[in-house]
Structures are given as C-alpha cells and as structure tokens.
Amino acid sequence: MKNPIEKLDKAFENRVRLGVMSALMANEFMDFNSLKELLNVTDGNLASHLKALENAEYISMQKEFIGRKPNTKYKATKVGRNAFGKHLEALEELIKNNN
Amino acid sequence: MDSKDQYINDISEIKNIMERSSRFISLSGLSGVFAGLYALVGAWLVFDRMYSTEGFIYSRAFKYTYSSDIVFMLSVAIGVLVLAIATGIFFTTRKARKEERKIWDNTTKRLLVNLLIPLITGGIICLILLDKNQYLMVPPATLVFYGLGLVNASHHTFRDIRYLGITQIALGLIAFMYLGYGLLFWAIGFGIMHIIYGASMYFKYEK
Numbered sequence: 315m316k317n318p319i320e321k322l323d324k325a326f327e328n329r330v331r332l333g334v335m336s337a338l339m340a341n342e343f344m345d346f347n348s349l350k351e352l353l354n355v356t357d358g359n360l361a362s363h364l365k366a367l368e369n370a371e372y373i374s375m376q377k378e379f380i381g382r383k384p385n386t387k388y389k390a391t392k393v394g395r396n397a398f399g400k401h402l403e404a405l406e407e408l409i410k411n412n413n
Numbered sequence: 414m415d416s417k418d419q420y421i422n423d424i425s426e427i428k429n430i431m432e433r434s435s436r437f438i439s440l441s442g443l444s445g446v447f448a449g450l451y452a453l454v455g456a457w458l459v460f461d462r463m464y465s466t467e468g469f470i471y472s473r474a475f476k477y478t479y480s481s482d483i484v485f486m487l488s489v490a491i492g493v494l495v496l497a498i499a500t501g502i503f504f505t506t507r508k509a510r511k512e513e514r515k516i517w518d519n520t521t522k523r524l525l526v527n528l529l530i531p532l533i534t535g536g537i538i539c540l541i542l543l544d545k546n547q548y549l550m551v552p553p554a555t556l557v558f559y560g561l562g563l564v565n566a567s568h569h570t571f572r573d574i575r576y577l578g579i580t581q582i583a584l585g586l587i588a589f590m591y592l593g594y595g596l597l598f599w600a601i602g603f604g605i606m607h608i609i610y611g612a613s614m615y616f617k618y619e620k
Contacts, residue, residue: 332423333430340431341519348518352434402427405420 321404323397325370330355330363335398338373338390346386364388372397437520437570439509442619444501445577445611448493451500452603455493456596459486464596483548493603508619520569528566531558552595556585556602571618577610 326332333353337344344352350360367373372394376387390398432438463482509516535558542550563578581602588598 336427336430337434340435405424408420
C-alpha cells in the first residue's frame, strides 16, 4: 500500500497556504485584506503564498475597483477544491492509522 | 515530534479558519436576553390595556377594540423592536471589540441580508393583514416570518439560532390554530424563548 504521507499535498505544507485554502473553501470569494486580517500575516508574506497557490492553479485572482481603491478578490478553482479535499482525506487517514 | 498531533492540529486549524471566515460569531447572547425582557414588558403593557382581568387570567375577549388600541399595540411593538435592535447592536459591538474582531464584514452582510428577506416579506404581509382588519393573524404571522428569517440567517452564525428559528415557526403555526391567543404566543416566542436561548448562548460562548 502506498504510504499515506505521500498523499499529503506539498502545496498545503505551509500554514499560510493551508489557511488561505481553508478560507476559500468556506467562502465563495475573499479579498486580500480580509485574508490578511484573518490569518494575521504581513502583506509580503501573504502575497508570496497567494502567488504560489496561483501558480499551482489552485486559486484564481480577480482585480476590480471599489471607487478608486483597487480590490483583489481570490477564489478557489475546481482543481484547488479537489486537491484540498484529497489533502483532508489523507490527513484523516493518517490520524486514523496512527492510533 | 509526534506527527499525529501535527495532523490533528492541521485539521482543527482548518476548521477554525473556515468557521471564523464564514460565520458571524460576535453575536452576543445578552442581546437575546434583553430583547426577551423588552418583549415581555411590551406584552404586559398590551395585556393590561386590552384584556379584561375579570374571569380567566387570560380572557380571549377584548374589552373593546378601538383604532386607538391598534395604534397603541403597534407603537408598543415598534418600541420593543427598536429597543431590542439598539441593545443587540450595543452588546454585539462590545463583544466584537473584546475579541478584536471587525463588526462589519462579509459575514455580517450575509447574515443581515438573509435575515431581512423573510423578515421584510413578513412585515409587508402584516401590513396587508392590518389593512384588511385581520388583526388576529398578525401576531402568528410575525412569529412565523421571524422564525424563517432566523433559520435562513443561521448558516452564517451560531447553530443555536437555527433552533430558535424553528421554535418560533412552530409557535407561530400553533398560534395560527388558536387565533385570539396571539399575545400569549407572542410573549412566549419573543419573550421567554429569547431569554432562554440568549442566556444559554451567553453561558456557552461568553463565559
């Protein structure tokens, strides 16, 4: 049998990335500032992790303007949702088998 | 390091973030308790003016109903509503500040929109009923539509709100069957149930 640890998604090893993905699973959209407040991270830190998730095509980004202020919204893609589901299953399996 | 702990930690972190980002959890149970108290005082004011105290404790028979009585009842109802909302905002803002959360974010907006759709529908229906002199239908209708609003909004806040909503709907339906006892059901639903659920939420989440 394949070692379940290998089923864990490397993209979610990082806390911030795991947090971003969790928030985007529970919400249709989240903007940059809400994510920043929710996860309590700095702009630069969050931006780099968002970029990584975007490159993996797990999330998509949409820029818009509210009045004159730019507002960036993020959304989980189908690929991202599936990957997150598999990651959760792997975590559950690891917890069960470790008893 | 125990890796199992790490995985359990991951799962609970995921759950925590999902809850925090999608549910409005600054709602204070104390707002429910006070709303209930105002409703009981309001119900008592109406009872005192409108119902005969001769005979049964709760007599169905209005002494008389004048249009000034209708205005009186509506004023009491609106007074109760305004006081309840104001106190609710006060305690909820206080709780949000204590927990260092924002009071106005997407979860608040979604909560309010989902609450208001059934509530405004019900409000319009009550105005139509009043216009057609169907006064006895109004208290049961307010309970049913308030309950529907709570159930609808409950996806964005504590689970308890869902059960409070279902309780209000059930009370409203019973009140429709026993028209004329509206004030009694109104006092149970808006008064006693708010106090019970509010107190239970306060001790569950704020103590």
